[in-house]
Amino acid sequence: MxxxxxxxxxxxxxxxxxxxxxxxxxxxxxxxxxxxxxxxxxxxxxxxxxxxxxxxxxxxxxxxxxxxxxxxxxxxxxxxxxxxxxxxxxxxxxxxxxxxxxxxxxxxxxxxxTSETPPTLEGGQFSLDAxxxxxxxxxxDQIEYYPLNHIPCGLCVIINNEEFLGTQLKKRSGTREDEEALESLFSRFGFSVIVHSNLTAEEIREKLRIIASRNFSEEDALVVCVLSHGEHGCVYGTDEEKVSLRELTQPFTSGFAPTLAGKPKLFFIQACQGGGYQTGTLPSPPKPREGEYRRSHLEADAGPIHAETVPSDADFLLGMATVPECKSFRNKHTGSIYIQELCRQLRRSAESSREEDILSILTRVNREVSKGEYLNYKQMPEPKYTLTKTLILKFVDEDQVQRP
The missing domain is CATH 1.10.533.10 (Death Domain, Fas)
Known part of the structure; x- marks a missing residue:
């Protein structure tokens, strides 16, 4: 039935x-x-x-x-x-x-x-639909799912840049809370987690090249989280040099990482994508919201203001903290608005009896982040993807997952 x-x-x-x-x-x-x-x-x-x-x-x-x-x-x-x-x-x-x-x-x-209008009854030739x-x-039955069968099911790489060597980019206070939240969450999803702290631009490229060269035959997925300052189409190393989004993802395309072909590759980027601010229109004067972030505790992950695209190869998902040309916000005590909401919604879905796919979760992240007001401005995350199947993340027995 x-x-x-x-x-x-x-x-x-x-x-x-x-x-x-x-x-x-x-x-x-x-x-x-x-x-x-x-x-x-x-x-x-x-x-x-x-x-x-x-x-x-x-x-x-x-x-x-x-x-x-x-x-x-x-x-x-x-x-x-x-x-x-x-x-x-x-x-x-x-x-x-x-x-x-x-x-x-x-x-x-x-x-x-098909016909837009019913046929006439001329000649008694009217017949019922067959x-x-x-x-x-x-x-x-027609929906295909990415299998997550191995233990560990994949690798999660967290690149967390907090301290910067030059004078143009400030220390990213609160980013360790993001690192801890991501590490804890993806460990529970069954991923091996590697954390790299305070990498220069060239060190970021080199670490990703080394990771891309490994054999993923016994793993089902890849997650890369980059927490840093940024601007349109790039993030910054601690030496204040740029790494384009394409440089982050290209090492993991099927031509460079064939054992990842057909497997989901998720990138979450906490960084500004420009110097502009996202504004909103309210039907009535704003009222304080429950859990409103204090103005003095918020700052932007922006760099000097100055574009690049993401590879369109299959099975990628790129979760951006903000839309192009705009800033993203981070609480200096509790972590960034986007990463904390992302972890909250992923955790909520994993604990639910429903099987909710990653795109539905990211839509809810968009909605929740866009409701807030930060330094009197708004923030609008932006997911981009070329996933070809449905991805569902659920918690596994933590004892089965080991750090690489």
Whole structure:
């Protein structure tokens, strides 16, 4: 038996014409990616892509509802009724006419022929819609997951730059709290954790080259966390020299690290990406929030203000503390806003009975960080990814994980 949720999705699939499918793909191209939408041949394919990026689930139908409000109000009402009551409209109550979908057999394969308007009854040639005898494969069966089967399941590298040798970049007080939070969390996820403190730009490059040369055949994933000052497209070594984001990720592309091919590579960057401030618009005067950060304890991880892109190779995720051209904030006593919220949400998900993917977690991190106000400004994290499967992180028995 299929749940009402799956039945609702298949109802939308049955009643979506080709033109409406194209409208949906156009509206979603900026949310799930142009390449992904181009590869969608049916509405079921669209649903799978939405589930991959955390925009569709049994408890999250808002994105689907808003799209259908533009494409087909009748289908939007179906979603709305399910969201409200958990049930589906009775077919007899659906007002005629509706689009007709004929299923024909051509060269032993099924082809769907759709029409925006119902056919006429001339010549008594009206016929009922045909359906296949075999129910469609469950959407959950179509989702592929990254396996995390080894113990340890992967390597987590933390590069923490606190002290700087020159005069332009200040000491990053509070960054040790970020280091401790990340080390504790990823150890519980089953990763071996390596910490490098206060590296120059060339030392960062060299450490990553050495790590990339190791054999990852018995490991399932890589995590690299860089905590430093930065600006657009780069982070700083302790010698105040730049290391581009591309230099951080390129050693781990499949051409340089073949044993990491097809495995998730997660990069979390706590650093400013420019000298600008993120502003926000409030409907009413701001009020103190619970847990508001004291002004005197906040500072920015920025460098001298002066761009580079991230490799588009598969299976990468880049979690940035802030959008380009803007600053990120760090509390000098409790750690950075982004890393602390990231660890909090990852921990919350790992302790939950639900299996929540990494993209859904990062969306929640975006929401929670963007709610705050820091030195009278806002902060907006930005995840970028080329993941090809769903990644779920859960805690493992800590006794099984050993430090390399």
């Amino acid at each position: 299929l749940s009402n949720y799956r039945v609702m999705l298949y109802t939308i699939y049955d009643e979506t014409t080709k033109d409406k499918l194209e409208d949906m793909k156009f509206l979603l191209s900026d949310k799930i990616g142009r390449r992904q939408t181009d590869d969608c041949n049916t509405v079921l394919d669209v649903f799978v892509e939405l589930e991959k990026v955390g925009l569709l689930s049994q408890s999250n139908l808002h994105e689907l509802h808003s799209i259908l409000e533009v494409v087909d109000l009748q289908l939007a009402s179906t979603v709305q009724q399910y969201m409200t009551t958990g049930t589906l409209p009775q077919p007899a109550r659906r007002p005629p006419p509706r689009p007709i979908m004929d299923l024909r057999h051509v060269n032993n394969s099924h082809h769907l022929s 359906r296949t005898n075999t129910p469609p494969t469950s959407l959950s």
